[in-house]
Amino acid sequence: MPKQPYRFSYLLLTRLLLLWVSATFPAQAQSVYTQETALARDTVPSFKRHLPWLAAGAATVYVGGLVYLNHTWYEKEKTRFHWFNDSHEWKQLDKAGHFWGAFHESRLGADLLRKAGVSEKKAIWYGGALGFVLQTPIEYFDGRSPAYGASFTDIAANTAGSLAVIGQQLAWGELRVLPKYSFHRTPYAPLRPNVLGNGLSEEFLKDYNGHTYWLSVDLAKFLSPTSRFPKWLNPALGYGVEEMVFNDAAANRTLGLHAYRQYYLSVDLNWQAIHTRSKFLKSAFYVLSIFKFPAPALEYNGRQGWKMHGLYF
Template sequence: MAQAPLDTTSVNKKRLVVLGSTFAIGYTAMLVSLNHAWYSNEQRTDFHFFNDNNEWRQMDKAGHFWSAFHESRAGIDMLRWAGVPEKKAILYGGMLGVALQTPIEIFDGFQADYGASVGDMVANTVGSAAVVAQELAWQEIRIMPKYSFHTTRYAGMRPNVLGSNLGEQALKDYNGQTYWLSVNVAAFLKEDSRYPKWLNIAAGYGAQEMLYNDPEANAAAGLRAYRQFYLSPDLNLMHFKGRSKVWNTALYVLSIIKVPAPTLEYNKRDGVKLHPLYF
């Protein structure tokens, strides 16, 4: 009987210890800051579930997908850095997004005004699975979820919910958020293709006029929420990697953000319009 080849990958135990310690500290800090940002002024109750799938035009679900994707992406790459065998790094690291996002649902489950969301948990799982699927299929990320943000007038109208400062607004004001899928077109073409390897094409999703998640409350404020769809060029920042670890790390972190660029928008209210530079 033929024997399976031995796995010669050597796990770096020191790096695993560093990862474990850093994760524990960072995880604790995340929970504390999250509790302060979202829940410090909320009324608490017994744990329960709440169906919010029709709220905020699903912008919150897009945010959960984006967050879980990049947390799992980082988990995989950190385990690779520690020398964990490839498939184990993908499968174990790929679960990090779900592991980090689950406490949010637990926190939500104790809030009187809402509760734990099955829809959020599905979005978290799909986000993590999207990383694992690409790594197993292509051994690389070819379709990268990205985020962009601009301030809106709505946050000032309801700062307790949409944010009272820039940091809170970037997290809470769905009107100013756009979530993208940036496609590395060159990765799907032949190696000798002349298509520029630094040029991605990104499709985006956003929504406007969401002061409240309830349509009747929005209408009473003179608003009617609507969806927005975008198409824009984007930079494949990972194409510009070099020899510097600092430079490569910066590109890795920045790759989660959509680079401002000329953008086509479509929505049912205004039809098609061009933004010379869209954030």
């Protein structure tokens, strides 16, 4: 049985926590000390006063969500802790989701600790572990469920997301490659709404056919400082799937569907390269940088070959 459906509550919880904290306390985008970040240090004492309350509130909501999830999904039937190999399922798009979530949670953790005045290395290592810490406890519940099992590959994807933040910060002192997410509605969710979602809000998290995960590259930071390449424009590589109503290929074929992979080349908007003094806009840009900006995209898949999208979500 696929694990995906009952993860909805947990994934929604962690994503909402991420967006709430990001919007409430805009963190510094980088650790490079510019005049703007120097001015931002003046806010550190104020932020330190709020940080314990913020951490306590977030921890309460998060732990409460885990308790609710355990009670709702797992309490009826439990077994001895065991492992399950799901590396072959859903064409690994769920692993991309784990990586994306862990990355941005770790990114936020490092930025918040840095803004609170924690030393640079501690902010990177302790904050950078946040994604792993938030995402991985669900594996314990999976391991106690007779229908599922803890997943090494889920834990590996969580770890990779956190390490991608830590590695970039240690190597460059900033983030130059960001995983991003985009979504479009598909005709497949109504074929299996209990798994792929019933309505837009559920499909946003559950319909893998409408999910695309991207790597958005801040190319300007790899080029010479004198380069005229626009700082607000990033090339982006994407990955998605289509015709995947059931994870099992035989079940898919009963609907006349054959799941296949999709690869994309597009451009993306680098929100945080847009200079503003507005705290509201800084918060908005920080949150928006989690998502891929709609743009033209070139697609390749093994079914149809090359395709051009005038505007791809």
